[in-house]
Amino acid sequence: MQKKKRAKNTNAPTVTRVRTPRKEKGEVLATVESMLGANRVRLRCMDGVVRMGRIPGSMKKRTWIREGDIVIAVPWEFQDEKADVIWKYTRPQVNWLERKGYLKG
Template sequence: MPKNKGKGGKNRKKGKNEADDEKRELIFKEDGQEYAQVSRMLGNGRCEALCIDGTKRLCHIRGKMHKKVWIAAGDIILVGLRDYQDDKADVILKYSRLMESYRRIRG
């Protein structure tokens, strides 16, 4: 039986680009968007988040982020508000710890 010489399976070969976070600019909210903090994860690509405006919303994690960007309770996210459903929103972006500290400094 041959000796394993690699460092992992097919997921490692896909090449996760960790350096991408450092180059990314800080994205601020626009019209129809709001900052929120995840209060709990619900499963099936959904979470419950408390928005800055004081509303608790059911948020849907969009397909581009699903299983690529891991979201946990306590994370700061940017959500897109829905015109036709006030109690639901879509997760647009997850702010990393580096971005959160930058936002606190800049005010």
Template sequence: MPKNKGKGGKNRRRGTNNGDNEKRELLFKEDGQDYAWVLRMLGNCRLEAACVDGTKRLCHIRGKLHKKVWINPGDLVLLGLRDYQDHKADVCHKYFPDEARLVKAYGELPGFPGGGDDYQSDDDGDGGGGVLFEDDDVDRVIDSLN
């Protein structure tokens, strides 16, 4: 029998983090894009988001982000709007909590629900921190969308 010289197959490489700690360039919205907060996850790479312009949209997570960037309710995301379907959009980018604070500091988010300092601390570094909402803040956002 041949001697095993390797240390395992592709499952061993699955847990490596390559370049997750580097600083990313801050992306701002362009024409055909908008900022939104994730309201709830729907499954099948879809979510419901409240946009800055006051509409609730059904959004699709693009394949580049799928299983690489984890999106949770309360996260700030950048949406690519569709010309032919106004009530649907595509998630282009997820902002980490420190990036969302910078976007707010630059004045890109009018009517930011919950204020600027309501983010959870992200101790484990996986980008899973989101916005902490009070009950009256959630009610105010839902009422403004209806």
């Protein structure tokens, strides 16, 4: 005799935390403008600077980054026109950022 499986409650709201950029670590929000190849992207950062972003190997393996995605970038200390991409937002997280006023426009 088999046990009946209970249906999961799909109507329950899921609470997810959205990672925001940490100003004390120099993190900024950025939009991916174009893919440059070789793990490089062109980023339009929220501080008004267009930077060349580098996708580190650990992130390249687990997330796909496309044009138009919202990411967190950390500008290099010694070369401000370059940055490392450290986080990619999902569509619901981007909607939350827009509602809370983190994304301008």
